[in-house]
Amino acid sequence: MLLENKVVLITGASRGIGRATAIEAARQGANVAINTFRDDAVAAEVVAEIEALGRKAVVFDADVAQPDSATGFVQAAVDALGRVDVFVSNAGICPFHAFLDMPVETLRRTMEVNLHGAYFMVQAAANQMVKQGDGGSIVAISSISALVGGEMQTHYTPTKAGVHSLMQSCAVALGRHGIRCNSVLPGTIATDINKDDLADPAKREYMEGRIPLGRLGRPEDIASVVAFLASDMASYMSGSALLVDGGAFANFQ
Numbered sequence: 001m002l003l004e005n006k007v008v009l010i011t012g013a014s015r016g017i018g019r020a021t022a023i024e025a026a027r028q029g030a031n032v033a034i035n036t037f038r039d040d041a042v043a044a045e046v047v048a049e050i051e052a053l054g055r056k057a058v059v060f061d062a063d064v065a066q067p068d069s070a071t072g073f074v075q076a077a078v079d080a081l082g083r084v085d086v087f088v089s090n091a092g093i094c095p096f097h098a099f100l101d102m103p104v105e106t107l108r109r110t111m112e113v114n115l116h117g118a119y120f121m122v123q124a125a126a127n128q129m130v131k132q133g134d135g136g137s138i139v140a141i142s143s144i145s146a147l148v149g150g151e152m153q154t155h156y157t158p159t160k161a162g163v164h165s166l167m168q169s170c171a172v173a174l175g176r177h178g179i180r181c182n183s184v185l186p187g188t189i190a191t192d193i194n195k196d197d198l199a200d201p202a203k204r205e206y207m208e209g210r211i212p213l214g215r216l217g218r219p220e221d222i223a224s225v226v227a228f229l230a231s232d233m234a235s236y237m238s239g240s241a242l243l244v245d246g247g248a249f250a251n252f253q
């Protein structure tokens, strides 16, 4: 097991990639603190799945865009599980919208959840790791969108480039404390975030056709890579980005 007896915290763990990562962390032997936002019933389901794997779980319900949520989440995890070994910054939104008439509020909220939220959370986790004095691993979910553009994602892609940049700077700032910081860049993973966009069969077929491995990603495809980066198997990795996209980025022509 890659994460035996580690304490792993994950934001946005009610659905999609965050939920799969929480379950994978438990499968790999970790006790898990999950941040959820809107749905208590779903949070209870994730807790039940983690406990069924014989691990402990705690839920902290909060909006990552609020600075106090970060210190609250980390404190709740320490109170319940004793410490923080791994922090996964995953929570994110992508309300598809065109550029020329982008509502200010959509731009602002996307920046605040995806980038400011990641910043506050990573900062709170890092402070706890520094206090503990024996290092740690931070993994942020960036995106292939850190590398390429999207017509309906002009508010979103800069946040994902920012999240990777945050991990690079944190790798520099925190290396002396033995804290590794890396990002994962998923390609197109079928989750609720893109359900409406991919409901158009032509769009879905087009996206699948761009992927050399011939299918959209699944949340579990990302969860296993996060577990690797979080673990001691990646002990000399920091400031790195792992692109997990079925080959899509390489498929230029």
Ligand SMILES: NC(=O)C1=CN([C@@H]2O[C@H](COP(=O)(O)OP(=O)(O)OC[C@H]3O[C@@H](n4cnc5c(N)ncnc54)[C@H](OP(=O)(O)O)[C@@H]3O)[C@@H](O)[C@H]2O)C=CC1
Binding pocket: 011, 012, 013, 014, 015, 016, 017, 018, 035, 036, 037, 038, 039, 062, 063, 064, 065, 090, 091, 092, 093, 094, 113, 141, 142, 143, 144, 145, 185, 186, 187, 188, 189, 190, 191, 192, 193, 194
């Ligand atoms: N799916 C994809 O193709 C890709 C996704 N990503 C990134 O992966 C991450 C997870 O996305 P994915 O699993 O696909 O999407 P989902 O929509 O399935 O899940 C998003 C999660 O983030 C949570 N969340 C949203 N806003 C907040 C908030 N303000 N505070 C706390 N939690 C919040 C949601 O909680 P709630 O259930 O309460 O809404 C949910 O748990 C995002 O950062 C996304 O940008 C990156 C590349 C590709």
Ligand SMILES: C[C@H](O)[C@@H]1OC(=O)[C@H](O)[C@@H]1O
Binding pocket: 094, 142, 143, 144, 145, 150, 160, 186, 187, 188, 189, 193, 194, 197
């Ligand atoms: C939400 C999109 O389908 C998804 O988000 C990303 O970050 C990927 O690049 C996809 O565009």
